[in-house]
Structures are given as structure tokens and as C-alpha cells.
Amino acid sequence: MAETKNADEIFKEFKEHSIAEFFKKNRQMLGYSGKVRSLVTVVHEYVTNSLDASEEAGILPDIGVIVTNVGEEKYKVVEYDNGPGIPKNHIGRALATMLAGTKFHRYMQQRGQQGIGAAGCTLFAQITTGKPIFAKSSTGAGKGYSCNIAVDTVHNKPIITNMVEISEDFKGLRVEGEFADVKYENGEHGIYEYLRRTVLSNPHARIKFIDPEGKEYVFERAIEKQPERPEPVKPHPLGIFVNDLLDFAKASDSRKLSSFLVDAFARVTSNKVNELREIAKGVDFDKDPRALTWPEAEELIKAIKAVKWIAPDATQIKAIGSEQIRIALKNILDPEFMHVVERKPKVFRGGIPFIVEAAVAFGGSAGRKTDKGYEGNILRFANRVPLLFDNSSCAITAATRGVDWKRYNIDIENQPVSVFVNVSSVYIPYSGVGKEAIAQEDEIIDEIKLAVMDAARGVQHYVSGKQKIAGETSRYKMIMRYTKQLAKDLSNITGADQKNVERDIEKLVAKHYPKATGADEDDAASDEGKVGKEADEKKQRSLEDGSEEDD
């Protein structure tokens, strides 16, 4: 039995650690758990950054991904783009310092928002193969360079080696890394599927992919137009907490609290400030905003909640657009029928605007092909980034499961159906650092559900028509299933001969349903007439299994 310790002995071991050390020890929190998932995470981080960078620079993205097997469970990943490039003096921190970047404090719709992703890749390469990342970049003529980058995990700082200037004339970024403890796999959770979904939500991107067998795939641009670039926006007063207000006030250049409020937040006019004055009697609106105290800020936030506001400006939230989604779905899934819905902006946590787009596609390459036929699947996106893992904790999964699909005559378990959902916002509340699931905030779930129901309603008539044809014959099958089970149960319990019982029941069915005995059975449609609880339960399981994790 161990000796017990007093406080001084215990605290002798007290130490501080860097965020890089933390994620080195807990790499599963960044998405590096499971060999297949880990490799997808690398591609995901690099491609996301390329899309963000080219969007900000107003460039139609041309992205390449090359994955090569270089050893047992060891792969090399090359990713390159035609984006703006990274200035030489920033490359180290951009690719090897966690929580560093241009995106963290911006109130703007972007794919990345944390400044962890790319540094996480460098860390993952380093802890699994001991090798630095190779980067080559140029921000314009005469500014090209290449170097190796590693992480000093103790200090969360980059270690740059072999920096050379290169004369080649190009623009963009190319990163190369070797990663071990990973596996390449095709299928629902592989890199190919990740990229396929990426072009589905980014039809303006062209992505070339070379897989470990050397096969080349090119996802061509479906739309030759750069999407509108979102700009940073001012936060809406209803979306901020007391501490946010204080933070903004402390960083303000305004001379007076009143002008600070107008400058810093959306929808605040001098008229509105006057309304606030009437309510927040204890607050001096002429004081220096940097001297604002917590009780004053609290009073101000209370006043803000008591006043009527115009909804937040959502013009800087750029949804994909229903026409673009239609083109992309046609291009990628080529469904028999689809319905796309773009909802109006909504607000969560009081003042953070977001937009949900949803589509239901039927037939073609929609859904998932299984041994027994088809089943539905959910394609989840946040700010156009495909979410492949952690489906069970995601608001999109929760909302889609919550839909009563029977109402729309859709058998989500057995039909080739894809449900597409994209959530766009200046701030996506991810449930984890790995950014694979949207936290289950009520307002977001409710809005997604409405969007999916809208989309389902749009395909309902088409699907119903298909079902009618198969309905009559499948009902006969269903009845015969009852009779078989009934015969079995009766014979089990009573000892009567099963065949005899079955024959008696069949006679009875034939008497009441003479047409049926000669029914032409249609296998593909045989389950479509299924009713009630069982179908319902199975449906939900299927959705759940639909996008299970690989690890």
C-alpha cells in the first residue's frame, strides 16, 4: 500500500504544460483516434485551410491531394492549392503553433475558427514518424520559399529548418507530411468520400485526388464562380454576455460609452442608446468605455434585453444557395428527384445568426447501397465543411432523427435517400476541439428539423407515386409474414404440426384475399409497405448506423 502524502509533498510535483503537450497526450480529442479517421483528419485540416485561404483571396480554388503508402500503416500526404500563400515570417506559427492564426477573434463566417488544425497535423506527424512537415509557399513573384517545420511541444513554438528561397514562379501553399498509425480506406469514412462531400458543398472548387494505388480522380468545378466572400460583422447586442461586453469595452478606442456601443455592435443607433439610457439609470453613458465595471455592464445587458431590436444582419452569412446545391447534388448524386430548401436566417443564443440549408435527394446515387438494397444517409456540413465522424452527438443527426419520416411517405431505412444539411454561421458551436459535430443547441436543432421537413415535403409526392405501384404486392408479403409467425407460435405452444397450421391459415388467407395468392412479388419493393412501430424503430437505427465512426 502506498504511503500517504501531505499537501507539500503532493504539490512538489506541480507543473504547467503547454497546449501542444496536452494534445500530444490526448490526440484523440483532435480527431486522431482510429487509423482511418486519423488520415482523413489530416486531409480535412489542410483542405479546409486551402478553401478558407482562397476564399479570402478571391481565388477559385484548385486543390490537389496525393496520398502514398510509405510503410506499414504509414502514409505520406501531399496537399497543395493555388491560394494566396503564407508569408515567410508567418509559416512557422501558422503550421506549428496551436491557437495561433487569423481566425480566432474574428466575428466572421469561416470554415476554420480555432487555429489548431494545421498545427495538429504537424504534431501528429511528429509524434508518429518523428518527421517535420515540409512546406513550400509563395505569396507572389520572388517570394517563394520552402522549409521543414516541427513543433517544440514544451513551448508550443515552431522549429523551422532548411529554409531556402526558391525562384520558381508560383503562388499558393504546398504541404507534405508523413503520418504513421494510420490506414487508408475507401468507403463511407474515407478520404475519397470526404473530398466528394467537399465539392458537394463547395461546387466552385476543383479537387484532384491521387489515391495510394495511383488512381487519379478529378472533381471538376460545377460552378465557375467564386462564392460571395463573407466579411467580418459586428456582433448583435442580443448575442453577447456581460463578459463579452466588458472585453469589447476594454479594447475600444471610443471616448464615450455611448459611441462605443454604436461603433462596436450591430443595430445600435443613437436612438437605441437613448432607449438604453432610460432603462439603465445606474450607468453613465458618457464615461470612458475602458472604465466600464461588471455591475454596469450587467445593468446594460439587462437593458439590452428589455429593448426591441431589429434581427441581426445576416447578409454576411453566405449560405451555399439552393441553386448551387441543386447543381452540386445533380453533379455528384444525380438523383431521380430532389428538393432543396434554403431557410431564412435564424438566431441562436439570443444574437448569433445562422442559416440552415437542407435537401432530400431520392434515387440515383443517393443513399447507401447495401446487400439488401438501399438505406438512407445523412450528409452533414458546417460552413460547407463535411462532418464525417461523431455523428451521434451532432445537432444535425438529432434533428434528422427527430423527423417523422412516415408522414412524408419516406422509408428512410430502405430507400435510396440522402438528407443534406449545411449550417452556416459566424460561429459554429462545435461540441469538441476536433470539430466533427455541432453542439445540440435547441434553437439549432429546431431550425434544422424544420428545414429537413420542408425538404421532405418536397419529395413526398414523387416518392408516394413510386410506392403505390409496389404497395399492393408487398402487402401480400407482409401478411404472409404474419401467418408464418402465427403458425410457428401456435405449433410451438400447442405441439400441433406447424405445416398443418400453416396450411389452415393459408387457406383462410386465400378465402379472404383471393387475388393475393397469385401476387407477383417484387423484391426491391417488398419492404415498402411496412408499417408501424417496427419500421419506425428500424429507421432510426439505420440513420444512426448510417454514419458511424470507423474507430
Next chain:
Amino acid sequence: MAETKNADEIFKEFKEHSIAEFFKKNRQMLGYSGKVRSLVTVVHEYVTNSLDASEEAGILPDIGVIVTNVGEEKYKVVEYDNGPGIPKNHIGRALATMLAGTKFHRYMQQRGQQGIGAAGCTLFAQITTGKPIFAKSSTGAGKGYSCNIAVDTVHNKPIITNMVEISEDFKGLRVEGEFADVKYENGEHGIYEYLRRTVLSNPHARIKFIDPEGKEYVFERAIEKQPERPEPVKPHPLGIFVNDLLDFAKASDSRKLSSFLVDAFARVTSNKVNELREIAKGVDFDKDPRALTWPEAEELIKAIKAVKWIAPDATQIKAIGSEQIRIALKNILDPEFMHVVERKPKVFRGGIPFIVEAAVAFGGSAGRKTDKGYEGNILRFANRVPLLFDNSSCAITAATRGVDWKRYNIDIENQPVSVFVNVSSVYIPYSGVGKEAIAQEDEIIDEIKLAVMDAARGVQHYVSGKQKIAGETSRYKMIMRYTKQLAKDLSNITGADQKNVERDIEKLVAKHYPKATGADEDDAASDEGKVGKEADEKKQRSLEDGSEEDD
């Protein structure tokens, strides 16, 4: 439309941020999402730390929790213990610096392992009420003090104010904080349930709780004995990766690689080193371990995998113990019948030992009472800490769902059944920073499943006996359900009179199952005979809904 930018313009905004800033912006990742959950998270962090501290100091824990409503969605939480206390010079960092603590680099079984929890509480108080935490502590006579502590989020450092020495003679730690944007609720995911489960897995603890209505609950110690304290252990060579080996080597005091290996890792003897020498021909075992290179370390790891090893020493993993679990379950659930299983140590990721304990309890206060009767629930624990949220992504949930409960005649949907699972290890691979779910590592899932199956087998006979009585009659009900549906379908399709069809079928049933027509129906047991897919699916849904999150 926004102006496009070049790289230099984009990177003008490049900034670094502290981990405290990161979690300030993403507090949902620490468990601060949902008002009810947020308040439970605070209690969870403090109680966990108290249990760890008293265990390390060899003190039987006496813990108090007081929750008071101090405003709209604003609560004060007081938590105190009789533990070793925190030395004055460490209190700030212990309660307000993220990634600081005594636990991070230790290879030892503890409840906490990250050094984030308590600092997260301070941050949460600060961003929701603007108030510091109040702490009062003493590590022994004459060492008492109290102070206020806040977080300097920009630098991830503590801000200590009002430090006063106090003469009062006591030992332990008391923390008090005010938190807003939270809600107190009883029920499945409330603080009362959290503490109830805490004593279930820590029967040596005494916990007093005063709820916001002033009601006092005392969970008395079920066992008057401090559990054996785990000691730090050396890692097993099969559990380390190349980068771990290099990290250990760099920190080593040994003169030679060979002696370093013997010193640093479990189960490495000089004989084993000789075996390794035979395989890793390219490695100089006499060299300074601090000069070990990646290729050498890689060769060494390969050699380690080729050699036979004794399993890791698991004596420093302290499970609760089956007798203790039995006493605790009796104390808290008082079931009619239960079976407790303590499995032998197993290993994941090659060399990290862990122990699974499982129990199935039937009747009494087991399961969850619903409008319709009962349903089963899962009580999840990691190193004795109850896990109340994020059930859907947890290995324990996945494993328990994977059990074919029918095989054990347990109707997990409709019976008062509690499944208890505790996973103990020197390293629990949590899926997120909030530590509410165990990552779904295959080896862990498989082992939990076996443990739960063992436990289920143990209650099977008892449950079967109960069911037999109700079985015969319920089977009749089941058959009548088929016949009713059959009659309805036949009449719908053919237009035949439903009553006529029904009468015909009933006659047929009576002919083959004469006893049944006079059967005495028992409502309570009516679903117990349910078979096949439907029951199976329903069961799984029920488990899933069973421990859903509250937010």
C-alpha cells in the same frame, strides 16, 4: 461584396491566444453547455478534485456541497472537504491556470488527469458573473488562508486578491463561486443524481448536500475504509510509441541506453535488453539515452514488438472491488437481485492496463421509473467518476448496447434493471476535454461487453423465474396481436368484413391452442414475451434515450 486580400493583408491579423481564451470562447467543450449540465459540471470538477486529494493524503473523505439560488439563473456553489489542503503558494495556479497541476505527467490512476477542471470553474464563474472564486484552505495548523482568485485569460495566469491568513484550526479546502446562465434541476442529470452515483462508486466517501430549497441530504459512508491508494507506475514497453520512448530517453538520468530501458519501463530486465540487442542490431545500447535518434527509437520499438513480454503490472490499478460494489448497490439501489463482476486486468493500445467492473441489478430502485412502468438504465463510471453526459459517444454505452439482452431473458426496455460499469486505468482515453465519455477503443469496448455479459448471466436465472409465471399468458396476447392485424389487413385489402375475418381466425387459433382462449391476461407482464427484431430495436432505443443529455 467583400474586397479580396493578398497574403500580407490576411496575415496582418495573425495572433496567438492562450488556452484560457480558447475555452472562454468554446466553453461547451469543457462541459459548460446547457444550463443544467453547466451547474453539474462545476460540482463534478470540485468533488472529483476533493476525492483525488483525500485519496492521495490517505484521508477518508468528508465532502460538502451547498447550492443556493442567488438570482435569475444564477447560483452559488460551495464545496468543501477535509483533504490535505493546497499550499498557499500553489492555490492560484491550482484553481486558475489551465493545464497546470500535479496529475498531467503522472502515469497513475486518478480521477482527474488534465489540470483543466478547477481552472475551468473559475473561468466559468468569471465569464458569467464577473466574480472571482473564493478559496479557503489550510494544509495544517498555522497554515490557513483565504483569498479570491480570478483568471487572467490573456496569459492563462491567476489573479489573487484579498489574501488573508486565518488562525482557525482546520485542514482541507473550501471553494465558493457564483455562476450564471445555469439552472438547478433534479432528475437523471442533476446534482443530486451526480452525488448519488459518486457514493455508489466511492462507498468510502461521505457526502452532504444542501439543495437550493435548503433540503439536506447525507450520503453516509457504506465502507469505513480508505481504498488502497494507487501509486504511479512505470509504463509497459508495449504501450509506448516511438515519440514516447524518445521523450523518456531525453529526460533520463541513466548513463546508458540499456540501463535507461530497465529503469524507465516495467518488465524490462537485463535479459530482455539482451533479447532486444539481438534484434535491434543498428542500435548502440551503450550510448547516452539522451542522444537516441528517431530511427534508433523506431528500430527499438520494432524490436520491443517482436519480443515476448509479461503483461503489464496492474496492481497499481485499484478497482472498486466486487464486495464494495455490492455493498454500495445495496445501499443505494437496494435491488431484489444483483450480480457483480470484477474482471481481470486487460490491456489497450498494446500496453496500457485497465480493469472493468460491471454489475446488473434487478428490482428495488434499479432502472428508471416511467409512466408505463420501468426501463433499464446504464450507470457509467471512469476511475470511479460518474459520467452523466455525452452517453451516445461513450464506449460503455456502445458496449452495453451491443449485448444481446434477450439471451439473458432480460427485457432491458421494460424491466427495472441498472447496468453498472466502472473502467479503471492509469490513462482513460476520454473523447473530449469535458471528460464525459470514454473514446470507443475496440479493446475497451470488447472487454466491457464481456463484463456486462458476465453480470447479465448472473441475474438471468432470477429474472427467468419471474418471467415464466407471466410467460404463458403473455404469449396468448402476442398471438392475438398478430391475428387482429392480420384480420385488419385482409379486410382492408379485400373489402371483406373485418369482424368476419377476425372470427374465422379466432376459431382457427382456438382449434390449435385451446387453452389460450381462456387465458388470464396479466398486463404488467404483457410485453415480456416479445420476440425478435422489434423488441431488439426497441431495447436499443430505450438504452439510448436512457441517458440522454439535458441540453
